[in-house]
Amino acid sequence: MKFMGYIRPDGQVGARNVVAIMPSVICANDVAQAIAMQVQGTAGFFHHQGCCQLPPDLDRVTNTLCSLGQSPNVGAVLVVSLGCEGTDHARLVETVAKTGKPVEIIHIQELGGTSKAIAAGIDAAQKLSMAISGLQREPADISKVVMSIKCGASDATSGMASNCVIGYVADKIVDLGGTVVFGETTEFIGAEHILAKRAINPTVGDKILEIVRNMEDRAKAIGCDMRKGQPTPGNIEGGLSSIEEKSLGAIVKSGTRPIQGVLDYADVVTDQKGLWIKDTPGREPEILTGMACTGAQFMMFSTGRGAPQGFPSMPVIKICGNPITYQNMINDMDLNAGLILTGEKSIDQVGEEAFALLLEVLSGKMTKNETIKYFSSIDIHVLGPVI
Amino acid sequence: MDRNLAIKVNDNDNVATIFAQNTSDGSQIEVVDKKGQSEMLKVIGNIPYGHKIALSDIAPGAQILKYGESIGAASKAIKKGEYVHVHNLDSMRGRGDL
Structure with a gap:
């Protein structure tokens, strides 16, 4: 392909x-x-x-x-x-x-x-x-693709529609010989044991547990326990029964394939194939920079409330799980995964649509965020104080 | 939007999530899997939008599966069609006691 x-x-x-x-x-x-x-x-x-x-x-x-x-x-x-x-x-x-x-x-x-x-x-x-500017596009194999993944401005639809669609696409890219990178270490809390089980070996599994522990320790250093009170009362009211369910709803967007390794924030992917984790925060300006610097040609971004952000050099494809938000923010959203929840389409069907769209975007079609130039707010994630 | 839907995201799951308003005791719900195949299920109890329904009988202590993974264990016997939430599901992780 x-x-x-x-x-x-x-x-x-x-x-x-x-x-x-x-x-x-x-x-x-x-x-x-x-x-x-x-x-x-x-x-x-x-x-x-x-x-x-x-x-x-x-x-x-x-x-x-x-x-x-x-x-x-x-x-x-x-x-x-x-x-x-x-x-x-x-x-x-x-x-x-x-x-x-x-x-x-x-x-x-x-x-x-x-x-x-x-x-x-x-x-x-x-x-x-x-x-x-005169450089011409040429045919390239899909195995050259590095896909990055994120969810933001999530709601109850994200874990049931848009994240499932992105998981479908992630599995497909891996099976076609490409590379997929996901991050948001914060969201692993509660499901890190499941991610560790998906690692190709115990060393990678231990590394996954280590990045979660390090992130929690950074929060503890300023007096915050990130596990406490999860799921939140609002989550429970919305239907989430446990922290496992909440975190699985987030990591379902990584698909189901084995995890090959853990990349540091500034690492690039050269010839690594398959599914990888990158140790990043969840906030858009920092994770988008982290993913673009991996070498990802595009990002697939799941949202429910409607996140408009992009990145200057990397198209960001917005998959919206909420059918109402999709209509309401149609000039920011690229694909309506909310049709899964209305019964009009299946997860696999929307997954195929998302895959077809990403091939077009890779070949030059602009995403909504690119056409509206919503891509200036970026930053680099740092760990220590400003002095 | 007239269909009363519940979505089953993974073939191994024993719960589905309801995307219909006012799902009440004795009503019928249509459970759709990721390929779009569906089957009807009789609802036991009232289940809010975005909450879960059991797709089979679940014994006390048995795993409750969503996304093909355990999201907790049944704290009491759960019947097929029954509402599943914090009243009959116990988290196995992450309450600060790990």
Whole structure:
């Protein structure tokens, strides 16, 4: 099975072909925004990290930016550096250059300030955009696909309709030789033993339990027990009887295939196939960045209340489990899984529709969030304090 | 929207989730699986929207299965067609006592 993608020098296949305008630090965002606004074919990654953080977090920010630059939907990179930031912008440029993609860097302090940096950055971005804009899509095998998964703004329909549809698609991608990555470690609580049983070996199973424990310990460090009071009184009123049921409703979107391993937040997928976990939080700006930097060409996102978010370089396909929300937010939602709950369609039927849609999106069809440009609010997940 | 539906998400499940308003004692509910196959079931008791119904008799202590996995154990005998919730299902995990 094929889709039409951009073949990269390193063999990866992109579903989009953007020039990433990448601030190496929050202090470069305004210059980067001006450049991205002026030059066609660019995507701005306006995160809020990169300085006055502890060394492990600064490494994590550099690693994440490196991974984003390597991701197949990015065709070229312009790094916008202030000059005195904590991230390692030289390593960022070297890492992207190794993939064979064009990469440039500008330094605001060295260029003489904001206006001069904007002018130099526009020139550099225009050159990069011209360099990659003629690239043609070519047929690529579905096994080159890395699918990412998330649910957000969930309601009672998510665990019964949209998450089940995404689980169906996840199994299909794995069976066709592709890669699927899911995260949201917080949601594993209560069902982590079931995920651990799905691991290919005890080492991977232990790692799954470890990332859940670490996440709970971070919450305990500021005095919160995340297990306490689950399911909530509102959940019980809605029909959820146990924390197992609640968590299973979330992780059903990962499908049923064995879990091959656990990726760290900034890790990239190269030739790993099958189903993987990535240790991420659930909040959109951070998990979307984490998934895009994995190398995922797209995300399939389940919602019930209606989450509109996207990501600058990665199309996000919204599968809505609530038929009322779908109609109400039709310009943000891509597929109506609520028809399962009205009895008009089965889980398998909507699963096939979602699969057909993702092939179109991989080949260039825009998602609702892309057409409405809802993709600017991103961030990189860090663990320590700002200092 | 006239059908009184319950969805069974995994073939191994012994409960389904109701997506119909005012499912009352003695009424009939249509249980649909993921392929769209359905069968009728007589309801015992009143079951709210979004809550669960037993698809078979479940003995005390037996696993209650949804998504093909255990979501807890029966705290008393449950009859086919009966309402399943916190009154007859005990969580086996995650109450801060792990």
